[in-house]
Amino acid sequence: LSLFVSIAVLSACQPAEQKQMQSALQMATGKPVERGTELVFPREHGIHSEQGIEWWYLTANLQSDTGETFGVQWTLFRTLMPSQVESKWWDNNLYFAHFAMQNKQNHVAFERFSRASQAKVTSSPFKAAIDDWQLSSINDEFLPLNLTAAHENYEVSLMLNDSPMILHGDNGYSLKSQSGHASYYFSYPFLNVKGSLTFAGKEYKVTGNAWYDREWSASLLDKNQLGWDWFSLTDSQSDKKGLMLFCIRGQGQSYNYCSGTRIASNGKATEIAKEHIKLSVLETVTLDHHEYPSKWQVEFTDSPDIIIESITKDSRNQLTIPYWEGRVQATGGFIGKGYVELTGY
Secondary structure, eight states: OOOOOHHHHHTTTOSOHHHHHHHHHHOOOBOOOOTTOOOOTTGGGSOOTTBSEEEEEEEEEEEETTSOEEEEEEEEEEEEOOOSOOBTTBOSEEEEEEEEEEETTEEEEEEEEEOBTTEEEEETTEEEEETTEEEEESSSSSOSEEEEEEETTEEEEEEEEOOOOEEOTBTTEEEOSTTOOEEEEEEEEEEEEEEEEEETTEEEEEEEEEEEEEEEESOSOOTTEEEEEEEEEEESSSSOOEEEEEEEEEGGGOEEEEEEEEEOTTOOEEEEOGGGEEEEEEEEEEETTEEEEEEEEEEESSSOOEEEEESSSOOEEOSSSOEEEEEEEEEESSOEEEEEEEOOO
16 A cells, blocks of 8 residues: 555645545546456556556665665655646656655655656566666566665665565455445565665665555545555564555544455465454654554454554655655564555544
């Protein structure tokens, strides 16, 4: 899942950010996704012009050869914005990209916007890019991938490889609400990473794990939903396994719809039904008069509880529309690291 805010992007300096965010996520554009549609590859790596919101989304937990730990996020978004404009520079789509990094309690985030021809997405060989910020296949196969992005004293150059692809929900059809809002959603959760990064002007050689998400939809929330808490977790044992969870929040910020996927080391995905998940907030942090959860308890009906806690306590992407994207660590019934995304707070 990810933040996708088409209307809000064009009214970035206006107040009432939460209301803008909620409206944009609820706004239906394009053709709704349908259960039972077969996902076909490599086509699905490219643009889905019939759906109005779409993203190519990567998060990584990395460690340097000196023992430092880092988080990296890179995302390209596309949103359909039909208009009467006729120009080679405008194809009724707005593209924007986010690049963020974390180290200890330091978090930085940057963004770029693009119109037609400046942003490029191809399915085979795969490439998703705005200028020199790009995620692309090294050859005709989807994997391995290269990620490159730089802004002033922050930069990444990473190679990612060796992960199975998994489909969430019902063969890629991921339900988001009781009223039927849904997306197509697949992931590469176990990408081995190696390369280099520069944080605050200092360069490091790094290795680690990355999680790549692909999702597209016509709308993600209904009118009674405010946002979500979304988690991607990879275990810290030699035999990798993964866990994806999200809970949508309704009025009063209570969780009203949850779903998840358990992922075996061989890539076998098992859906976790909403009635088997309960998410509770144990601790919060207050930043600029806004309260964000920083520690959660996940209760399952069929497995031990999990405690999830933020690593960098201020993981806000303070961009055109602010949202939270940061590293987490998990203990209890699942031991490992991952990322959390918080929208609508």
